[in-house]
Amino acid sequence: MKKEKLYIALISTAFLFGGCSKDFLTKVPQGELVTEQITSGDGVEALLLGAYGIMNGNVSGTWGNYASAPSQWVFGELTSDNAHKGSDEKDQPAMNNLESLKPSAINDQLIAMWQVYYEGVNRCNATLRLLKQDQSSTKEISAQRAVEIEAESKMLRGHYYFFLWRVFKSLPYIDENTTFDEAKVKPNDTDIYDKIIEDVKFAVDKLPVTKFKGESGRMDKNIAKAYLGKLYLYQGKHALALPLFEEVIGSKDLLSMPFQNNFDIDKEDGPEAIMVSKHAINPNGSGDNANVGDMLSGLYGTSPVGCCGFYQPTIDLANVYQVDANGLPYLNGEYRTTPNTSDMQLTGKAKTDYKVDVTLRVDPRLDYTVGRRGVPYLDYGIMPGDDWIRDASFAGPFVGMKTMIKQSQFPGNVVAGENYITGLDVNIIRLADVILMAAECAVEASDLEKARKYVNMVRERANTLPRKQVGGVDVANYLVKPYPTFPDQAYARNAVRMERRLELALEGHRYFDLVRWGIAKQVLESYSAFEAKFLPYYGGLTYQPHNAYFPIPQTEIDRSGGTLKQHKEY
Template structure:
């Protein structure tokens, strides 16, 4: 496995160029170029595309980019109650420490996250620096395009910093005006959040409403507005976030945008897509532009993918999709009563002859999010259970689905012989996410009717999921999902919105960060650990302390700074 070590003191100019469409991602090899070679229209545009190149969480190569995946599966889902690391207990042991909320500063996943996204910051800064030189000198770029480039670069920088801020909180702010010497010893003793907001606000005010050059994957005004609203939401400034979300939603009707299209390589980046990490298989079949961040989530064993068995949905998540007789979720946690465990714990004839329980009353989104025994899985055939799982006794009987492509798509959208490396894009932010954030704001504003409308639009769309999954010619479950008749009070509405985010956005990297910003991470994660651990002992005894709201600064970065960077609070 080849990994390139990049850290914040490394400010040499390294750039990546790209084309358009899916070709927008076809990078040429990195090289060190002098300013005179790139300080012109074509050079600066290429450097900007190099800054976009970090959107897929990969600097170079294929293996080793898991912690920096744009899906944020490790920090956003495995660290919460939605997913397990999967595989075997001894495989990638440092991921176990993330899942159990016992990381240490030497954890390589932390270093990967830091190094990759600071590379994105540096590339954005290089774009801004050279753009400024151009505008003060030869002006090879028009004034109007210069503003757009500045907005794109600042939007990218804001995104990269926000991804790191959610994980590390206390970061050194390095921008285009920071010298190489200052960068080496820049402290992390001030809150950079307002700087992130400033970058994204500039983007919201100056990006065009349409994609530049019609290139999917580019930043635009809707993305920046939605992102700015999200930044305000993390601050609890619902009054500032709400109008931005409403503006992005506009008159869009999500009920006619098929849920499943968001996770199909042939229908991805459709009308629901906002901020998307673009992926593609290179023309020569190589995969450094592929979705290498999610590659470990490939199915194991006799599955068509054959590797690698990570990122398994939790038993708790699966049971959260249960609905009551009215087609509504259990907001009080009673979905854990008599939990559905597939064939977990069975042996002998009972295991061999297991048949899926067709009376199980569930939200149909479950079977478009999770693979379970006895239910068709994409076009792979019926999921057989343990044969596709690395160690079901360790991480449970379920597998993920949103990161996989159809077997019929392997020829064009996977690396030959390595179907776990796909060209499937990652939705960093989609319309459903924005609608549910707007619902949060409506609840806090006391506008429960608006919150109800937003949540029900998501549930109505879910009710249209088709085709239903069949087992032996009939529905594989009692599929039901119905709109809420009302939100009787703010607390009920708040719980309904939070549950809907879990159901709609499961396995998409949001859950841990949502729990932290809602202030209920301790209650939810410790309760989950007690439940999940009663079935899968490896996951019992997890505690959430104040310092677990974020993760330690990589020790390697503290050492390289000569001690200028200070470690986050915690028992590290």
């Protein structure tokens, strides 16, 4: 999608939303565009682009959009066994509360999540209202294009509502037919999930196979099918989800898209990309259309990025990539028996002289997901350890990689002087994700051979990753092999779940997966006990049933005059 069009859209939607990023019920500010100025075919298209603009989780500016990031790292990863908040203990304490599963209704991360994605909902509704007005009067937009605009808008609205639903569960449903006065007192006392499905079903039926004008980032039929399948998967309706996933997989060849290309700014929009949040540095060098949601994950200290030291992989995640002699992962936590903690338990000369253990037998995806001391990191050189970490004693010795771009790619792809704000896209749904969701459905249908085939597709692609070396020597004993068999359903289920973790780590899925699988308590409490052996801060984690969702922001309850109701557990 052409980023310059977003500027027009963001301005032209302002008359409907006003201070929507702070309160979607505020009045229209003076000096902004009025309805007559955009009630045209071009105006409706501009409003639609404005609705797309919220896919990057940002309304304006750059700072403060972390919880609403399309990667969903705050709610999907920090809350899981994959990632720590990072930085130091005192920085962003609201994130600490989320990671420890002790959120309150005044947590600013919750406020950002709620307000940004309701802004997106409102922009979709505005597009639909003005589209209806056009079709009932001037008909500047052709009937065919009108149907496509409606489908794009509803697909976006379904996506924004789903992101909100996963976090908050109890939501007020506001659509294009909701009046201003109704919206002010709309309750959150019914489950809106069927409404989300209704929107995405419409998109499946009406979206074209090819994107409008070939613009990357646009919604299309494959995206809608993958998303509808995902919605069914969350309901446990595997028989409905599987055919949709298989239609998306179709004749695609996962091996044609190298794993590392998913995180390479020069290789975006490849065959694996399905639903993508597009990002770019603005022509004037500013970054509000960039990947501002992931900016805190920039490497700290002497690294080429220089900020900000958040979003560090856990010790548990760094070790889950260990494999047995057959190149298969340990499905029952055996990797915790001999964990690798890099240099964090060393002092003095032993730490200074640390050398990476080249005998460590691991899946090669480890070193394309986690930055380890002694291992080449993109084109930055050898990762030096603590020099790139804000406080290793607080969040551990590892750093993330999937949100970073190469130093050689900085020109034109970062905000000047702020190398942590990049134009890197975020894959919300990619092909490997769909394949593994299909595998999950196959397991639940007792088709273990189909499930094994899908899992092995992902593992075989992992085996093509270039081995990282120093001085011509592999920095690990890299080994990944396909499963020869799935002996029973329980084994197959564990294998699929493990593969999702290995393949999609730090991409925003993990916590939501654990919750929908019903295993969050056992996994997270076991992880906490392990992690605390090395980082005591993370011990004592307790998962309660209400941790499956988060509190409604108190600011929104207050603004509704009490119409919105808090979860009783909060």
